[in-house]
Amino acid sequence: MDITLPILILAIPITMFLVLGIGGVKMSKKMAGILGIIGMGTTATIAYTVAITYFFSGDANFIIDGVRQQYQVFDFTWLSFTDTLVVKLGFLLDPISAMMLVVITTISFMVHLYSWGYMEGEQGFQRYYAFLSLFSFSMLGLVVATNIFQMYIFWELVGVSSYLLIGFYYKLPSAVSASKKAFIVTRFADLGFLIGILLLSFYTDTFNFMDLTSNPERVLASTGGASFMGASVLTWAMVLIFTGGMGKSAMMPLHIWLPDAMEGPTPVSALIHAATMVVAGVYLVARMFPVYCVVDAAMTFICCVGAITAFYAAVVACAQIDIKRILAFSTISQIAFMMVSLGVAYDKPIEGVHYSGLGYMAGMFHLFTHAMFKALLFLGAGALIHAVHSNNYTAMGGLRKYMPITHWTFLIGCLAIAGIWPFAGFFSKDEMLAAMFARHWFWGAWMTMVAGLTAFYMFRMYFLVFWWEENPHYKEHKPHDAPWQMSVPLLFLAAVSCVCGWALPFGELVTWNGEPYHIHIEWVKVAIPSILTACVAIALAYVMYHKKNDLPTKVKNFWPTLWTAANRRFYWDEIYMFITHKIIFNIICKSIAWFDRHVIDATMDGFAKITQKASYAIRGMQAGTIQAYVAWYLAGAVALAAITWICLI
């Protein structure tokens, strides 16, 4: 493949960032918006071209005997640490990166368009578009990384873009602290990622993904059986690398930043905190998948973290008031779903059948569909917030009559995430559950329960927002559907969510080893139970919330402690606050600063003081009285003479 198009995919967004960032001040808002949209549109077109070429051209670089290949379009040396350990910046095309190119550019373009309506009249409109471009650049760079270090570079860049965008309303203290929290928590996770890379690269002497994944046995052998605290070094490395993914993908216990990140503008939440950046952790595991396959402990760890997080987030989502927070916890839960799906996908035959392909493919498929319908839900939530100027469902209710487009698209999103046939979520969720059941019935049952909870809290929100009871404020301020810039993305994403499940031959395109996988829906064992669970959950939500009644209050009062705990997210934030503020800041930092001033500095000052004191004490001897000098001189001379005399004797 020619190098031009792939380079343009990265070059256009970064150029846009520089143009809008530096020249934005001199530009009109309209100009900046149009530039941003055109830039992203072009990037999206190019990315589609590249992805289509990759999947369908049949070029020998991309596909050999029906097996899709990994292909490095280019790989420039950026920095050489040693002769062998060289950081390169490149462009890797393989099924998942091509898929991610499509996802990112699509959602990003939709968000660019949507923001034109949503952000109209905001201060810093140009800055907003500049940051969006920066984010798109970083995310695209992340997914096409040819080596783990390049991934780390862009990993940090998406982190900072996310920081900038969360803190977009920088005059609000809550936005400032949310952005700070997001950055520091993910940074802490990145520390694990970095140490993991350090370990891995030390033993394997390479950063390159193709070197690492093409021969995982060599990676295993290269550590030479070294171990630390009972676990092999490779396990440590892979778990630490996964820690980075846990931070970005908001897995427990590093999930605390994501709900707060909803302080950012809603389109940003749709782009970064629902569809693209937060799945970076999943993408990382998928990217290193063959290596993870040879490290059993790391895979089990991923499974456990994912399963716990999925359940936790789903429970918390049931007790939130802020619709963006509900969506945020839903995102955490869904990403955890993908993690479990990857975690159960072992490269070992179970009862003679290779299931590794299934879990991997399903996780990626869900990543794709989830990006579409979750972006749709977030953008829908944005339209709602735009209309009623509040994030809480208490300010909404009965909106279906006022905002038909939003209502229908939102309903499609909810059906998709609940996993109702024939919407997108059904297909991907079904495959994931099939993979989990194949591994062990426990994972399957547990995650089916989470899927049920998902359906429940999504429809709880749906009914509370669009049914329930009309808010009296509508009389003064009548809510209405959003302008076309906002409706078009909603309709487009809704359409995608309707069709992409059954129309897209995903298994043929994206698999872990490049060989096509034929999706086969197991109706009896998996699909029908999961649809039934979802339907029951939706029915429950309908009974409780479709019109105003006191059933929810009764349920809440049945066990108020649990409800409060879930509402307060099981006090994770308080725990973190305690550790960071009380322990690290107040005890460690303050005592170190005190120690520095009052011990170290005081010692240094003490030397000076002692010198000063001593000189004051002896300065009388140098008082200018010549007679004293002479006396001292004489005494000295006599003493010297005496000593000499004694010595001579």
Next chain:
Amino acid sequence: MDLSMLWYLVPSVVMLACGIYGFVTRKNLIAILISLELMLNSADLNFIVFNRFLFPGSMDGMVFTLFAIAIAAAETAIAIALIINIYRAIGNTDITEINKMKF
């Protein structure tokens, strides 16, 4: 009669000791100056004596002494001039009183 070197050196030492004693203990500038002269003269005396007894052929010691006498005269003149000025400025010549420039 033959006077040995000792006959000259002992008075010289006595003069030096007196000079040092006076220099260290006296408070009056004039007295200090006189003590200084005593010390100088004892040194001069030593020069002459050593020259006469140890190196009778050379005249170096004598020459030095003459030099020292001349310089001592000049120095005394300057010192007395300073003392007079100090007396005019502060009204006495007590060395413990002259501490205006200390510290």
Next chain:
Amino acid sequence: MFGNILIWFVVIPVIMMAGLGLCRNSSMNAIRSVMVVCSTILLGLSVWLCIDFLRLREMGVTDEMLYTGSWMWYAPLNIHLAVGVDGISVLMLMLSSVIVFAGTFASWKINPLPKNFFLWFALLSTGVFGFFISIDIFTMFMFYEVALIPMYLLIGVWGTGRKEYSAMKLTLMLMGGSAFLMLGLLGIYWHSAPEGGQPTWNILEIAHNASIAPEWQNLLFCCTFVGFGVLGAMFPFHTWSPDGHACAPTAVSMLHAGVLMKLGGYGCFRIAIYLLPQAANELAWIFIVLTGISIVYGAFSACVQTDLKYINAYSSVSHCGMVLFAILMLNTTAMTGAILQMLSHGLMTALFFALIGMIYGRTHTRDIRQMGGLMKIMPYLGVCYMIAGFASLGLPGLSGFVAEMTIFFGSFQNADLFHRVFVIAATCSIVITAVYILRVVGKLLLGPVQDEHHLALTDATWFERLSTVTLILCIAGIGCFPNWINETIQHSFAPIMAAIQSAAL
């Protein structure tokens, strides 16, 4: 003698001083034009030197030092004015000239006594440039002292706050370091030649002779490393840094943190490690512990400070600790990282101090509790401050990231548990750095405006913009295209590594 390009790095500042001497104290324009012309020439000269150096390397000149020259200065002690540069010194010269250039514009409106300020400033630069071009350790030491003394006056006269105290503290502590250093250097001199030979001060000859006995090496290594370590703000000799920086005027902080602290790292590298390799192998662990403490300790201390300059000074302790830490890892990659960190830290701290000076000049406070929302009032300065912050916390694309990563990956090559533990502790500093940088950014730039009076303040003027843009371009340049630096310095480590390895046998 004047045919050697390196000599001009000292001659031009001297000309600068002469030119300033001719100006009248009141004619600001004349003073400024002398400074601008001379610092631009210096900048041009260093860029040209770098290009020419790379050209020579390209042509296959593999000598350790290029542009060497040596002129007898004091025969009885065999002191020469010996000059020569390798890739590292070339980069250091570039760094210094960039900072002198930026510093000139940052102190555009210095008051009072502009002429005297710039005179001392020029003398300081003379010392710095002289230090980097020398390869005779006596001349090096002399230039080092030349650079230290003006500091006292610059802080004592033009500083703010408890300036006399700080100036005195800084000078005394650095002089204390010099005393150790002098001891070490004299020791190296007396043992520099094999039995019966003429002792020499020339670095190349000393390294070539390699005649210093191991028992002496240990003692001398401690003396020189501590001597330079004081300047490099090594724990526990760092306390001059917070007070000194806090009270120094803008340009002096810039030059001091930007360049003078690098003298420490450079000296440790060029003298302590290179000339005393055996001791370096043996005693590195002591200093790894100390510098490791510096890194974490400085970062933690910075978290609770409320004065902008104190935050930066402690962050310098942490970052400069990283430089010495990396040097002590005794391998090529980590040392490359140390050099990168010196450049990176020099540029970004200079930028920080310049911005703090500009902000202080407007708000008349450096207490972050009394400021807030400045981004709205002075967007240009705010953005620059953020860029400096991001460089400091290691954002890819800016210089800090490259330097830190090179250090971590280099340090990690030492596979024993002791090194691993300290490297991982050092890596933790990236999180703590993020904490204190974002804390400052959040309080200072973002959030609601704290003080109504600040609303009337103006954004940066053209000379302030010029000063900051220069530094930002350099930071981004290193961050985006780091490999040319590697190419510049790649030959410089071979002799040092050879010395270390032969000593380890």
